[in-house]
Amino acid sequence: xxxxxxxxxxxxxxxxxxxxxxxxxxxxxxxxxxxxxxxxxxxxxxxxxxxxxxxxxxxxxxxxxxxxxxxxxxxxxxxxxxxxxxxxxxxxxxxxxxxxxxxxxxxxxxxxxxxxxxxxxxxxxxxxxxxxxxxxxxxxxxxxxxxxxxxxxxxxxxxxxxxxxxxxx
Amino acid sequence: xxxxxxxxxxxxxxxxxxxxxxxxxxxxxxxxxxxxxxxxxxxxxxxxxxxxxxxxxxxxxxxxxxxxxxxxxxxxxxxxxxxx
Numbered sequence: 137x138x139x140x141x142x143x144x145x146x147x148x149x150x151x152x153x154x155x156x157x158x159x160x161x162x163x164x165x166x167x168x169x170x171x172x173x174x175x176x177x178x179x180x181x182x183x184x185x186x187x188x189x190x191x192x193x194x195x196x197x198x199x200x201x202x203x204x205x206x207x208x209x210x211x212x213x214x215x216x217x218x219x220x221x222x223x224x225x226x227x228x229x230x231x232x233x234x235x236x237x238x239x240x241x242x243x244x245x246x247x248x249x250x251x252x253x254x255x256x257x258x259x260x261x262x263x264x265x266x267x268x269x270x271x272x273x274x275x276x277x278x279x280x281x282x283x284x285x286x287x288x289x290x291x292x293x294x295x296x297x298x299x300x301x302x303x304x305x
Numbered sequence: 306x307x308x309x310x311x312x313x314x315x316x317x318x319x320x321x322x323x324x325x326x327x328x329x330x331x332x333x334x335x336x337x338x339x340x341x342x343x344x345x346x347x348x349x350x351x352x353x354x355x356x357x358x359x360x361x362x363x364x365x366x367x368x369x370x371x372x373x374x375x376x377x378x379x380x381x382x383x384x385x386x387x388x389x
Binding site for chain 2: 146210212215216217218221222223224225228229232233239242243246257258261262282285286289290292293296297300
């Protein structure tokens with residue numbers, strides 16, 4: 137139960153909506169328990185049902201226009217070289233994770249990602265769904281999941297860079 | 306990919322490179338590019354750090370998750386069971 141709530145919270149970023157989604161997931165699971173074929177763990181099946189419920193809730197929210205992430209992606213010269221040297225970061229990932237304010241900043245950056253990228257990032261990198269399953273749940277092609285995941289990671293890197301680059305105190 | 310790999314190509318296929326999805330020939334080209342390009346080394350390291358940071362902060366919550374099952378959930382399940 138806490139794990140399902142955590143999944144829904146990550147996708148919905150709102151406690152009340154997350155509780156609603158888990159409630160809907162349990163009802164949906166209860167109704168379709170007969171279709172559970174036993175070819176995976178019940179907890180894995182429930183996890184998928186919860187992801188689906190959270191995504192349905194996400195889709196039902198009023199859509200806002202997706203913002204472009206182009207400014208967060210690296211720029212290249214015509215000959216294909218980097219337009220500028222990407223700065224090193226001031227600390228290792230482990231050191232950054234040790235500070236509460238940096239963890240909050242990272243969460244904030246993930247929340248800033250446009251929905252289509254944030255969702256793929258969460259399903260693939262956090263919930264560890266494989267590309268095939270993420271594609272099925274999102275109703276898009278496997279290749280599009282792959283492209284969006286790479287762009288989401290690049291955009292997250294771009295959002296983190298101003299704070300974490302070595303030349304910033 | 307028999308020509309020299311550019312930074313743009315390296316970044317475009319970075320995910321495939323890191324996940325081992327490239328063929329031997331392409332992988333060799335990427336290794337050679339990385340050995341000669343500090344910009345792509347820096348980009349790759351910070352890309353990997355971003356992935357690690359994202360994974361870590363979302364899988365470890367700084368806020369407590371309630372252990373108890375919400376009362377309204379129990380009521381909803383019981384109501385559904387009565388209908389079934």
